[in-house]
Amino acid sequence: MTTAEDCTRWWETSVSRIAPGEIDLRGYPVQELIGRLSFPDMIWLMVRGELPGPGQARLLEAALVAAVDHGPQAPSIASARMAATCGLGLNSAMANGVNTLGDVHGGAGQQCVQVLEDVVADGRSEAAAELVARYRQERRHVPGFGHRFHPRDPRRDPLLNLVAEARDAGQVKGLHLEAALALEAALSVGRERPVPMNIDGATAVVYAELGIEPELARGMFVLSRSVGILAHAWEEKQSGRRIKGPLPPPLLADYTGPRRSMLP
Numbered sequence: 134m135t136t137a138e139d140c141t142r143w144w145e146t147s148v149s150r151i152a153p154g155e156i157d158l159r160g161y162p163v164q165e166l167i168g169r170l171s172f173p174d175m176i177w178l179m180v181r182g183e184l185p186g187p188g189q190a191r192l193l194e195a196a197l198v199a200a201v202d203h204g205p206q207a208p209s210i211a212s213a214r215m216a217a218t219c220g221l222g223l224n225s226a227m228a229n230g231v232n233t234l235g236d237v238h239g240g241a242g243q244q245c246v247q248v249l250e251d252v253v254a255d256g257r258s259e260a261a262a263e264l265v266a267r268y269r270q271e272r273r274h275v276p277g278f279g280h281r282f283h284p285r286d287p288r289r290d291p292l293l294n295l296v297a298e299a300r301d302a303g304q305v306k307g308l309h310l311e312a313a314l315a316l317e318a319a320l321s322v323g324r325e326r327p328v329p330m331n332i333d334g335a336t337a338v339v340y341a342e343l344g345i346e347p348e349l350a351r352g353m354f355v356l357s358r359s360v361g362i363l364a365h366a367w368e369e370k371q372s373g374r375r376i377k378g379p380l381p382p383p384l385l386a387d388y389t390g391p392r393r394s395m396l397p
Contacts, residue, residue, distance in 0.1 A: 148179065159183070173197060176356070180349065188304030189343055193353075195295050196339040199288045200242075200332055200354055202361030209233045211379075213362045217369040218377040226370070230362035234355050243351035245277030245337035250347070252312040261315035262322075277313075277334025278320055285329050292335040296342055309341035 150157040158166065159178050166175065170184075173194040177185040185193065205211055213230030221229070233239070252260045268275050280286050293310065300307030313334060320328040330338075333354075340350035369377075380386065 147182065176353075180352075186304065188299045188302060192295060192299055192305070192339050192343060195292055196336040197353065197357040199292055200336055200357040202358070202364070203332075205365060208238050209358055209362055210365045213366040214369040215377055215379070217366045218372075218374050220375075223363070223366055223370065226366040227359065227362050230366065231355060231359060234351075234358065239354060239358070240351060241276040241331075241333035242337050242340070242354045243347045245275075245334050246341045246345070246347040246350045248276060248316070249309045249312050249337060249341045252316065253308045253341075258315075261312060262319040265316060265319040265322075275316060275320060277337050278317060278330055279328045280331040283331070284326070286331045286335070288332045289330045289335045292339055293330070296338055299342070305342040307342070310338050313338045 148159065150160075156163040159182055161178070166178075170178065171190065171194070173190050174185055176197075177183075177190060177193060202210065205214060209230040212233045213226045216226040216229035217223070236244075248264065252264060265275060293313075296305065296307070296310045299305045300310060313330060317328065317330055317334075336354065337350065340353060345353065
């Protein structure tokens with residue numbers, strides 16, 4: 134027989150407590166948080182269960198700001214804009230964009246956090262070079278490095294500089310930053326042009342230094358990119374244009390199937 138206690142335990146949570154006239158988030162009355170916590174502070178509190186230190190909040194905010202948008206050619210943005218022209222509500226257009234963020238588009242940050250964790254856990258100075266050699270042998274790309282559009286991602290340096298400042302201030306250890314720079318150096322060996330970190334690699338350094346788990350790091354990226362998705366979907370809705378496909382008319386995708394034929 135199901136008891137009342139069984140029912141109240143069904144969705145038990147340490148995140149929030151709700152009662153008539155009361156809303157506590159991680160033990161803090163919401164009215165005490167409003168106007169006193171920044172949104173990055175609030176994100177940290179909700180997912181980590183504690184208030185962040187000043188250095189932690191600053192790094193988290195920087196990573197969230199950096200990954201907000203990468204233009205309408207990004208699949209997550211394009212998908213949301215296309216959905217908005219089909220008459221969908223803003224929530225559905227946003228969901229359309231967010232749902233494109235999988236392992237290929239949107240997953241490199243999570244993958245890079247794991248790579249950095251592996252290099253740091255190894256502890257040997259040659260670990261980064263060995264990992265790069267293994268990836269090359271397997272014809273795989275090291276996640277978080279190189280960019281098909283930017284010779285040097287403009288978001289790399291500000292993020293890494295902030296991590297270095299936090300390391301020097303004793304707010305983070307800097308081990309994942311060191312690992313990422315070692316990977317970057319190893320990737321450039323034997324190449325005419327360097328292979329610098331991209332946004333996924335730079336934010337992975339931030340999240341790894343903050344102790345954020347790989348899968349949660351992807352969640353942070355989705356949270357950040359949702360802002361860009363919202364802005365683009367809203368802009369497209371305001372344009373009044375309808376049913377925009379992937380190509381502007383009168384262009385059509387190339388056809389590569391069999392020649393046209395008629396039934397006998």
